[in-house]
Amino acid sequence: MKKTLKDYKFKNKTVLVRVDFNVPMKDGKVTNDNRVNAALPTIEYLLDNDAKVVLFSHLGKIKKEEDLKKNSLMPVAELLSKKLKKPVKFVNSIEGHELEEKINKMKPTEVVLFENTRFADITNSDGTINLEAKRESKNDSTLGKYWSSLGDIFVNDAFGTAHREHASNVGIASYIKNSCLGFLVEKEVAMLEKCINNPQSPFVAIIGGAKVSDKINVIQNLLKVADKILIGGGMAYTFFKAKGIETGNSLVEKDRIDIATELLKNSNGKIILPIDSAASASFANDKPIFSADQNIDVNLMGLDIGPKSIELFKKELEGAKTVVWNGPMGVFEFSNYAAGTKAVCKSISELAGAFTVIGGGDSAAAAIQLGFEDKFTHISTGGGASLEFMEGKILPGIDSIQNK
Numbered sequence: 592m593k594k595t596l597k598d599y600k601f602k603n604k605t606v607l608v609r610v611d612f613n614v615p616m617k618d619g620k621v622t623n624d625n626r627v628n629a630a631l632p633t634i635e636y637l638l639d640n641d642a643k644v645v646l647f648s649h650l651g652k653i654k655k656e657e658d659l660k661k662n663s664l665m666p667v668a669e670l671l672s673k674k675l676k677k678p679v680k681f682v683n684s685i686e687g688h689e690l691e692e693k694i695n696k697m698k699p700t701e702v703v704l705f706e707n708t709r710f711a712d713i714t715n716s717d718g719t720i721n722l723e724a725k726r727e728s729k730n731d732s733t734l735g736k737y738w739s740s741l742g743d744i745f746v747n748d749a750f751g752t753a754h755r756e757h758a759s760n761v762g763i764a765s766y767i768k769n770s771c772l773g774f775l776v777e778k779e780v781a782m783l784e785k786c787i788n789n790p791q792s793p794f795v796a797i798i799g800g801a802k803v804s805d806k807i808n809v810i811q812n813l814l815k816v817a818d819k820i821l822i823g824g825g826m827a828y829t830f831f832k833a834k835g836i837e838t839g840n841s842l843v844e845k846d847r848i849d850i851a852t853e854l855l856k857n858s859n860g861k862i863i864l865p866i867d868s869a870a871s872a873s874f875a876n877d878k879p880i881f882s883a884d885q886n887i888d889v890n891l892m893g894l895d896i897g898p899k900s901i902e903l904f905k906k907e908l909e910g911a912k913t914v915v916w917n918g919p920m921g922v923f924e925f926s927n928y929a930a931g932t933k934a935v936c937k938s939i940s941e942l943a944g945a946f947t948v949i950g951g952g953d954s955a956a957a958a959i960q961l962g963f964e965d966k967f968t969h970i971s972t973g974g975g976a977s978l979e980f981m982e983g984k985i986l987p988g989i990d991s992i993q994n995k
């Protein structure tokens with residue numbers, strides 16, 4: 592068991608909190624504040640307990656010099672300040688004298704947010720540009736050690752990067768004496784663990800998205816614990832191909848047909864594929880043409896599951912006690928091909944007394960966009976991280992935190 596916030600006294604301590612403020616931004620404004628809201632319980636708890644709270648996060652990928660301007664965390668400091676109803680001091684650097692001085696002068700219940708940790712990916716410690724530096728994302732030990740020296744206790748509350756071994760999570764945790772999980776990561780782990788290690792039966796998993804290659808390990812791991820796996824999205828067509836069904840111009844990963852065959856063979860009938868599709872002549876938001884059965888016309892591509900599959904999936908979900916959903920059922924970005932994703936989302940939300948978890952990424956975004964946010968037991972804040980968790984992998988960002 593990993594240490595949690597309840598294992599420490601925070602009064603007068605300088606607490607380094609790795610949050611996930613990797614929020615979508617347009618014209619310098621945060622366009623979706625879900626991740627900021629998700630970090631509030633930990634921040635507020637630390638403030639209530641008289642800590643000096645030092646926050647940091649990455650924001651996007653930093654590859655070019657102009658990314659340094661575009662991906663500043665300053666707008667998040669302003670937003671957070673409104674939410675906390677108190678000043679959040681923003682430090683526009685990630686290391687050096689100014690940051691150290693601001694932290695040294697902090698009083699209990701004050702909040703500092705410093706700049707995007709990934710700025711270290713293209714800068715040296717003296718601030719000069721070095722496009723190959725990768726100090727954050729390659730877990731540079733000097734940087735991890737330096738950041739760890741700035742505080743007394745490290746709290747990892749960034750689930751979205753828990754599958755990465757970076758200086759701002761694993762690096763700091765390796766050098767600091769005291770560390771624990773924040774409330775958000777603690778909750779994510781508890782929810783996902785319940786699905787994977789201790790699911791109440793019947794357990795139905797729904798896996799979609801573009802490619803089988805991204806989800807092979809998840810399917811393999813879920814086959815051990817789930818009663819059924821419903822497969823939708825582009826990845827269904829590689830399974831169709833494996834069964835000798837006509838897929839037309841649909842997305843098929845030729846080099847994954849063998850593994851799809853293997854998964855079907857070893858699934859004991861647990862894998863359930865769509866029985867029809869909404870198809871189009873091109874990858875565009877054209878009026879859907881519905882296939883009569885699984886076969887897709889040679890000139891068409893399947894872009895969503897069809898109405899019969901929607902009914903089938905709804906029926907397969909009936910009576911489920913545990914449901915995990917990861918990946919859209921079609922190209923939901925096109926309004927004409929969003930019906931499958933919407934219907935699955937609705938079917939899950941209507942299950943009475945079921946433990947329902949959405950594994951981050953596109954499916955989480957779709958559920959929130961469709962207004963189903965409160966209808967699930969848990970919507971994960973980490974796409975890649977929740978996927979790796981469901982694959983049965985150990986997440987380094989969590990593993991590096993002290994045990995109880």
Ligand code: AMP
Nearest residue numbers: 800801802824825893894918921922923
């Ligand atoms: P993933 O990141 O693997 O969950 O995949 C999400 C993406 O899969 C979305 O952008 C969808 O547009 C895409 N997708 C879902 N179904 C299909 C399909 N039938 N053909 C092509 N792309 C699809």
